[in-house]
Amino acid sequence: MIKLRKILVFFFVASLIFSLTACKKPVKKPEPIRKPKMEMPKIPAKISRGENKEPILKVYVVQKGRIEEMPLEKYVEGTVAGEIKNDWPIEAIKAQAILARTYVLNFVKTKKSKYKGADISTDFEEAQAWNPVNVNERIKKAVEETRGVVLVYNGDFINAWFHSHSGGQTALSKEGLNYKKSEPPYIVSVKSKESARAPRDIKNWEVSFTKGEVLNALKKMGLGMNDFKEVKIAKRGPSGRVVTLMFDKTHVNAPDFRMAIGSERLKSTFIEEVSFDGNRVFFKGKGFGHGVGMSQWGAYQMAEEGKKAKDILNYYFKGVEIVKIWD
Numbered sequence: 001m002i003k004l005r006k007i008l009v010f011f012f013v014a015s016l017i018f019s020l021t022a023c024k025k026p027v028k029k030p031e032p033i034r035k036p037k038m039e040m041p042k043i044p045a046k047i048s049r050g051e052n053k054e055p056i057l058k059v060y061v062v063q064k065g066r067i068e069e070m071p072l073e074k075y076v077e078g079t080v081a082g083e084i085k086n087d088w089p090i091e092a093i094k095a096q097a098i099l100a101r102t103y104v105l106n107f108v109k110t111k112k113s114k115y116k117g118a119d120i121s122t123d124f125e126e127a128q129a130w131n132p133v134n135v136n137e138r139i140k141k142a143v144e145e146t147r148g149v150v151l152v153y154n155g156d157f158i159n160a161w162f163h164s165h166s167g168g169q170t171a172l173s174k175e176g177l178n179y180k181k182s183e184p185p186y187i188v189s190v191k192s193k194e195s196a197r198a199p200r201d202i203k204n205w206e207v208s209f210t211k212g213e214v215l216n217a218l219k220k221m222g223l224g225m226n227d228f229k230e231v232k233i234a235k236r237g238p239s240g241r242v243v244t245l246m247f248d249k250t251h252v253n254a255p256d257f258r259m260a261i262g263s264e265r266l267k268s269t270f271i272e273e274v275s276f277d278g279n280r281v282f283f284k285g286k287g288f289g290h291g292v293g294m295s296q297w298g299a300y301q302m303a304e305e306g307k308k309a310k311d312i313l314n315y316y317f318k319g320v321e322i323v324k325i326w327d
Helices: 002-023 072-083 090-110 137-145 173-177 211-220 254-261 296-304 309-316
Strands: 056-061 066-071 149-153 204-210 231-236 242-247 250-253 271-276 280-286 321-324
Touching: 056 072, 066 072, 072 090, 072 137, 090 137, 090 149, 090 296, 090 309, 173 254, 204 211, 211 254, 211 280, 231 271, 242 254, 250 254, 296 309, 309 321
Parallel strands: none
Antiparallel strands: 056 066, 149 321, 204 280, 231 242, 242 250, 271 280
């Protein structure tokens, strides 16, 4: 009798628990987090051949003195071959190809070629260096494997800046380029480990200019100085680069001065020392180029370490999207 009672009690409790749990509403699964669809950049109408199709460019070829029509990817091959060595690690070349393609589209969208009737040119002073003679299988592979891929921020093409050697730290655009617009949010100053294979004369360098050369550069800048007795560093930017030089009491923008005096000779504004002996101005510094965006020798090092093109670009440009806009 006692045993039967225990069995009845067990079944009663079990049925009670079942009835209580069965009455509960099923737990609703949380809605998945849906990211808003990214706005894709629009290919400029004047070069577009339709959605997902490779654009056609009207390129003024300086070497031939005429405008030629060519697929955008063909033009990109020439610019990559002009801006980076064709025997570099493939992922560094691929990063360069994505930047080159982005640069072209941004140029066509926001600027006008100085060559009438052209979308862009092979004039490196207007756009990028262009050297189709150096196109080899490695360049072709890098361009083909990144076909249609560009860098985008907030649905638009970025300013695809790059330089040769950062000297160890990249620059903001106002600091390195005297950029006149607001600082792009995707441009940051980051430490950059440069490849040990980089030439010695761009890692660290010294150069001097005659007083006459300096005065001519200052005149090019519209300053019209006839003499100076002292040169010194007046202001540095976040990366340590010189933003302002002082000639006597005249403030001179360092990036602008570099372009006026010759950017191949005054290799960067990462100037460590400046002095003047009455006849010549002496500069001691490091790195090569304006320092903004991707460092090519930094990309070389990252590729050697096994990083992919997307890793390289995401390191030098923050918050960007890497997207494919044609097949």
